[in-house]
Amino acid sequence: MSNKHVEISLTLERLWQFSLQYYSVREVKDACLYIQNQYHGNVNLLLLLKWLDEQQVSFADQEWHHLESCLGKSEALLHSFRELRKKLKSHLADTLYREALQFELQLEKQQQADLVDCINSMTLHHNTDEPLTLRYCRQLGAEDAYQFFADPAPNQAC
Numbered sequence: 001m002s003n004k005h006v007e008i009s010l011t012l013e014r015l016w017q018f019s020l021q022y023y024s025v026r027e028v029k030d031a032c033l034y035i036q037n038q039y040h041g042n043v044n045l046l047l048l049l050k051w052l053d054e055q056q057v058s059f060a061d062q063e064w065h066h067l068e069s070c071l072g073k074s075e076a077l078l079h080s081f082r083e084l085r086k087k088l089k090s091h092l093a094d095t096l097y098r099e100a101l102q103f104e105l106q107l108e109k110q111q112q113a114d115l116v117d118c119i120n121s122m123t124l125h126h127n128t129d130e131p132l133t134l135r136y137c138r139q140l141g142a143e144d145a146y147q148f149f150a151d152p153a154p155n156q157a158c
Contacts, residue, residue, distance in 0.1 A: 005123055005124065005125055006057055006124050006125055006126055007124075008055055008057055008119075008124060010051070010116055010119055010120060011116065012109070012112060012113045012116050014051075015047070015048060015051055015112050015115070015116055016109055016112055018047070018050075018051050018054075018153070019044070019047040019051075019112065021153070021154075022047060022050060022153045022154075023043075023047065025154065027148050028148055028149070030148075031145050031148035031149065032046060032047075034142075034145055035137070035140060035142050035145050038142070039140040039141060039142040039145075040140070041136070041137075041140045041142065042071055042075065043108075044071075044108060044111045044112050044115060045067070045068070045071060045115065045136065046133060046136060046149070047112075048112070048115045048116075048119065049131075049132035049133045049135075049136050050132075050133050050149055050153065052119070052124075052127075052132050053127070053131045053132050053133055053149075054152065054153055056126060056127050057124050057125070057126065057127055058124065058125060058126070058127035058128075058129060058132060059119075059122045059123070059124055059125070060122075060123070060125075063122050064139075066118065066122070067115070067118055067119070067122075070114050070115055070117070070118035071111065071114065071115070073114055074107065074110055074111040074114055075111070077107065078104070078107045078108065078111060081103070081104055081107060082104060085097075085100045085101070085104060088100070131149075131150070133146060133149040133150075134146045134149075134150075137149070
């Protein structure tokens with residue numbers, strides 16, 4: 001049980017590909033949207049935390065605030081755009097709606113870039129405590145949703 005510092009190789013592309021693959025599991029997607037819609041959780045943060053759990057890596061407790069503040073740059077814009085897209089869904093042609101979804105994905109990817117920069121600026125260590133996804137679900141009051149994140153992610157090449 002060592003708290004030794006570890007180096008990871010986290011890039012935006014690595015996190016993005018992990019997220020696309022992991023989020024494609026129906027139960028995971030449903031759990032992510034449940035946490036987002038019912039508990040105002042951040043799906044990109046949750047996916048990052050799951051990636052870190054897969055690497056058995058963690059950060060100091062006091063870094064939670066720093067990580068959440070990294071979301072501040074993009075969270076308001078992303079939330080506002082998502083709400084606007086939902087309101088306009090029935091009024092937009094299918095092609096325009098798909099373009100709106102693509103733009104939202106670009107915002108999601110930018111948010112992940114912010115999170116990657118943030119994590120790469122932290123001192124990381126081997127996780128000898130509870131999984132980060134469990135800790136985040138508990139912070140949100142959504143501990144019941146953790147069961148969907150407890151199993152290892154399928155087919156990981158991280």
